[in-house]
Amino acid sequence: MTPSPVVGRILDALREVVGAQPVGLHEPNFSGNEWAYLKDCLDSTFVSSVGRYVDRFEADLAAFTGSGHAVAVVNGTAALHIALKLAGVEPGDEVLIPALTFVATANAVAYCGATPHLVDSEENTLGMDPQALRGYLRDMTEMRGGVCVNRETGRVIRAMVPMHTFGHPVDMDGILALSRDFRIAVVEDATESLGSTIQGRHAGTFGRMGVLSFNGNKVITTGGGGAILTDDAALARHAKHLTTTAKVPHRWAYFHDEIGYNYRMPNINAALGCAQLEQLPGFIASKRSLFARYRAAFSGISQARIFEEPAGSQSNYWLQTLVLDEANSGLRDELLQSTNDAGLMTRPIWELMSRLPPYQACPRMPLPVAESLVRRVVNLPSSVALATD
């Protein structure tokens, strides 16, 4: 089947950047000390919970992000779950999350026994729209006893989870103002934005807590892993306690003082993370240069644009993003089909949470922008190695 002219031009531009060979969406890059650190782990036999790489990875993450503390955990979902618990989310609460996010954001809310409340997106950040959200909250909530209550459901809106989509920072000024005005705690979902900054400050350090992910497809990987960032030493200690079965430290006794989780990151995964983090500045430079090449290659295509970091922020450009204009949104599936058939791996943005069976009954504000973005966004091959072919 011959592709339609616009899709044909997009395929040509894509090949101009990534070449004719098959390419994945996002492949990790192990060109640093990965070997050495893994071997050290095996030689020391400290592959599991005890071992210096977990401590070092946490210290390195705190230093890199400028966060007071980092607590390494088994993945980003676990980090979100514990951060929400520590933000005070309880069964029966509501938590504001973007309708347009990876399902883990919603699942973490559900694990707390709480209900996601879905928020619309902004076209220029792909994240939560604080301005639209302000009007919505003004209309549908009221303060009762110092907490924000959804008038319709009677439930407390305890927290909100802005997510920095594909590494592009959300409008944190707007989010933080909402947090103050409506007394809603902020847990920042920075699972896609390690290395992204807003006015020089690292994503994930604006909220009460922030959450990172080091899944295999992320900007750096630990196989599977995540972290909780916070400036609050007591919160960090509690996060460590909750993620290590809530065992009270003792030379031999097994006393657990609350319901804890087995969410610690194994030392062997942390070793990989230490090696990866050393290379992160180079990875981000590569990804930014890949963005520039995509932008140049697509400059002649008026029906779509390569998504660029919002003003005032620096993005890690985790996943390169093509946004079709509304008139050409009908081409999304043809584009996905053609590129994947050609071995050029692309993907759409996520399905809206409001369309997934477990979350379709959740409360939500009108979602016109999120609904439009779902029709128009396609992620392009984004591996670090593509920057320099």
Added chain:
Amino acid sequence: MTPSPVVGRILDALREVVGAQPVGLHEPNFSGNEWAYLKDCLDSTFVSSVGRYVDRFEADLAAFTGSGHAVAVVNGTAALHIALKLAGVEPGDEVLIPALTFVATANAVAYCGATPHLVDSEENTLGMDPQALRGYLRDMTEMRGGVCVNRETGRVIRAMVPMHTFGHPVDMDGILALSRDFRIAVVEDATESLGSTIQGRHAGTFGRMGVLSFNGNKVITTGGGGAILTDDAALARHAKHLTTTAKVPHRWAYFHDEIGYNYRMPNINAALGCAQLEQLPGFIASKRSLFARYRAAFSGISQARIFEEPAGSQSNYWLQTLVLDEANSGLRDELLQSTNDAGLMTRPIWELMSRLPPYQACPRMPLPVAESLVRRVVNLPSSVALATD
């Protein structure tokens, strides 16, 4: 301080087996293909969810245990959580678990929104006592609409989780008879018993599902990891689905049809597991020979015995176990103190679940044997490497 005579004799016997140098409780052993498989992982860049080691580890586990299917997950706690969900445990249910177990058994029940109901132990297995439990269930439950209901709380007793303590198989005949008679599903907590068998059949394959762990201190390790065993292909498929965010397979679309979990085992951890599993028969032979050396060294000490596998079963002897007689149970803490001060790492059995703050209000049967065992059990250094010094 001079140790009391009995503790002095125990220390001497211990040194006879493990030597004078400091020794850990249970250190992993990496003398096989660990490095080759990890290197292969890095070279292929498949460290995360995609990769052949997860598939291979699952196939190897199924073959080794004789289970129809094995689903690798991030740790034993996650495996228990999902197995309980798949056994039908719902918020408001009760689940029978041993009072004497690692806290993860109780936590997994709590994650389901259910309540642990604590069961006493048997002196000769260290696990659930099916005979005492039968009398207790007869008195305090009744069948309503085909399910077993706790008459006092009105809650359904949906499942029971026998645990094979330190690798020693529990009386599964007795447990399975209870399961049939009272219509209570069995999820076998085999987190400590990889390589243990009952009449030649592997622990963890008797219940509807069984659960393994590969934590750093287990008989084999993946850094952190676990698995669900089942003969039921549909249950295995559902376990895989639930542990991989419940994403419906598709080349690019993100459709999740229920609340799922990020519980998959990363490929890099599975690679370690493949190498470890190859060595398991040798590890178990070493651990059985270490048991024989302990038994010989302690044969002259009448105040304590080295715990031996129950009749009809083969134990992996994960942790070597000393059981003080009741008259000398007052020496436990002195023994723990003396051995750990001398660099010979020992530990008591767990605190009873009924004494932990999150579970002290849980329903329970009388626990005389479990209470006695807590006073009397001490685990001794158990590393594979100790077998051959």
